[in-house]
Amino acid sequence: MKIIAVIPARYASTRFPAKLMQDLSGKPVILRTYEAAVATGLFDEVFVVTDSVIIYDAVTVSGGKAIMSMKEHESGSDRIAEAVEHLDVDVVVNVQGDEPFIDSEPLAKLIQVFKADTAQQVDLGSLMCQITAEVDINNPNVVKVVVDQNGFALYFSRSVIPYPREKNVGVRYFRHIGIYAFRKQALLDFYRLPMQSLEASEKLEQLRYLEFGKKIKMVETTHAGIGIDTPEDLDKARTIMSYKL
Incomplete structure (x- = not known):
């Protein structure tokens, strides 16, 4: 079974423009994320998929692997599907480009879902963590x-x-963490299927998979990730990185 990681990387960002190219202790955020994904040792290959020449060059000049996206896409799944359509691969793991502090344990659990799925009933795997604060449950x-x-x-x-x-009555609430592992065929199917009303209403691309009968296996984790969405997040990331280097 060939397993790769793909990191979708857009240059534009509404809340924090060009955040993936911001300096994080001497390297762009996207390169830190790429190197962290490689360092897990979980993947046969790691690619950054981008619509930006700036990001593409930042990765490849440093010896990394990147793929230029040729089309405009509405979702990360679409961008990844285009990138892997002609690659010889079984499972594709989507790693978030703005999360340079990758925890390998939940990713390993996602990969294990597919290794254990001998009947190939699972189309996708994803992560969730329990939430208890009312402010989060209602947000x-x-x-x-x-x-x-x-x-x-x-x-x-x-x-x-x-x-x-x-x-x-013992109900537990779970937050969805947007890290996915896909069978290649599920990705290609998504790429060719139209958006339906549930996805359009909620603005959640994973609903397209459910609307067309795909099976998504959820894996519980306590790792919620450390994303960089604002300049303040970047400052915190720099502090964390200073302890790691």
Whole structure:
């Protein structure tokens, strides 16, 4: 089984323009993320997929592997699908470009889902972590997921799911962490399928997979990730990196 990591990397960013090219202790954020993915030792190959010549050059000049995206895409899945369409690969893991402090343990658990899936019932794997704070449960920017008894996703929503009509019945709330592992065919299917009403309403691309019957296996983790979305996040990342170097 050939397993690769793909890091989608857009230069433009609404909240923090060019964040992936910001300096993080002597190297751009995207290069730090790329090197961290390679250092896990989990992948046969690691690629950055980008629509930016600036990002492409930053990675390749340093000896990394990058693929230029030829088309405009609405989602990360679309961008990754275009990149891997002609690659000989079985499982593709999507690593977030703005998370340079990669924890290998949850990624290893995602990969194990596919190694253990001898019947090939799993189309995608993804991560979730428990949330208990009311502010997070009610926050529409925190995407929630509910799963069945076997850990397969039933639905994702920005709303509170399940709705707590009855209290004290042991319901656990889970935040979806947007790291995915895909079978290659699931990615290619997504690329060719149209957006449906649920995805359009919630603005959550993973709903397209569910709407067309794909099986998403969720893996629980306590690692929520350290993303860089603002200049303040970058300052914190620089402090963390200073302890690691």
